[in-house]
Amino acid sequence: MDIRRADKIAETLEQLVFSGTFRDGERLDEVKLAEQFSVSRTPIREALQVLVAGGIAEQIPRRGVFVRQPGPVQLMEMFEMMAELEAACGRLAATRISEEGLQQLIAANDRCQKAIEANDHAQYYAENEKFHQIIYHGTANGYLEKQALRLQSKLRAYRKMQLRFRGRMVQSMTEHREIVEALQAEDAEQAAKVLRCHVAVQGEKFHQLMANFNG
């Protein structure tokens, strides 16, 4: 599996961008990266193409490729789209999720609850993600599921912040229960509505955070 180093490099670079090692606007120097990864420029260039195609970086011909992290405005837009995507997932999952899926949902929710009681933020965070992923899968729409997973992944780093808000985790759990109830009742409209609000709150909390930073 050490074959095709370019792919591994692309993956590593993505993580480096998300983790903030590379700042927004920073140029990704081909020769420096080649030295760092101990490869030639060729696999580096192919990896950079992947980043550009994924919207993580921007390429200016004859100038180079530059890190392109979303600004506050685009982040809010992404949160809003996530809310609508999750609503769509809830709508479809309401009538399609399997009994097994519902059980998994409840189990994931229980693990969320335990994580809260243990005050284990990281664990809560992981289980919360799984909870939503089960709903994506419950849509029985692989394409939608994939898109939802992509956006969830892109927002991961920024979602972490808003969980710090006082009482957010407890409130989140209440909303989770409402979501499960709506899905069990096969109430598509209700599932969509509750999920939309549940996710939209994240965006709003993030907005508050941004305002506090700037003010």
Place this chain on the structure above:
Amino acid sequence: MDIRRADKIAETLEQLVFSGTFRDGERLDEVKLAEQFSVSRTPIREALQVLVAGGIAEQIPRRGVFVRQPGPVQLMEMFEMMAELEAACGRLAATRISEEGLQQLIAANDRCQKAIEANDHAQYYAENEKFHQIIYHGTANGYLEKQALRLQSKLRAYRKMQLRFRGRMVQSMTEHREIVEALQAEDAEQAAKVLRCHVAVQGEKFHQLMANFNG
């Protein structure tokens, strides 16, 4: 603008895949393509990376990259997601679209009507796309707009088929008017509902077509 041939090659290859010149599963031979485009393998490989990242092709290490066109199931899934995306756009645009946007919408609708009267399928098709694009823009959410445009583009080739259905264009116009009314009334729920159905019908018509082919 002759600079960076790899990008232009990627664009051309995408069109060739969408137009059906390359069949599903077909291997994209680096050396052949290099000869055809009269370049070396390097820009071809960078172009192929773009296709792979965009989900148009699949790469198997040490084997090559293969065209990956969506099958019937994935196409249905994509139509369903498009319906949900459009619904989300309608919901948001209902309270955000500008007066100018509404005027553009009405104008585009008029041009659709004229295209029908002239029995100009191609023209109707183009104006219909614009109509929807105005709604995407009306969301005042650049990210959502971009995603909607992407999916609209991916489904373009397949949407063409279902317009052939008898009376579809006329019915489509009626739905367009309902959409405009909902947006004018700033009725988010109604806009979402009508748009979802409007687009979902396309998926169902496409489904009929597939069934006819296979039956």
Place this chain on the structure above:
DNA sequence: ATAGATCATATTGTATACAAGATGTTTGAC
């Protein structure tokens, strides 16, 4: 004759070499 192994060939993946354009500096003229 068939199954397996070995080898030839072809194709991908990477390195290096070369070409072309962008940036920044230096030099010269006013």
Place this chain on the structure above:
DNA sequence: GTCAAACATCTTGTATACAATATGATCTAT
């Protein structure tokens, strides 16, 4: 002293050369 032009340098983009692996054919042994 300032502005502009020419030049040096650096970086990207492309071509070619080389390495490694997968595929297919041939040959041998049972």
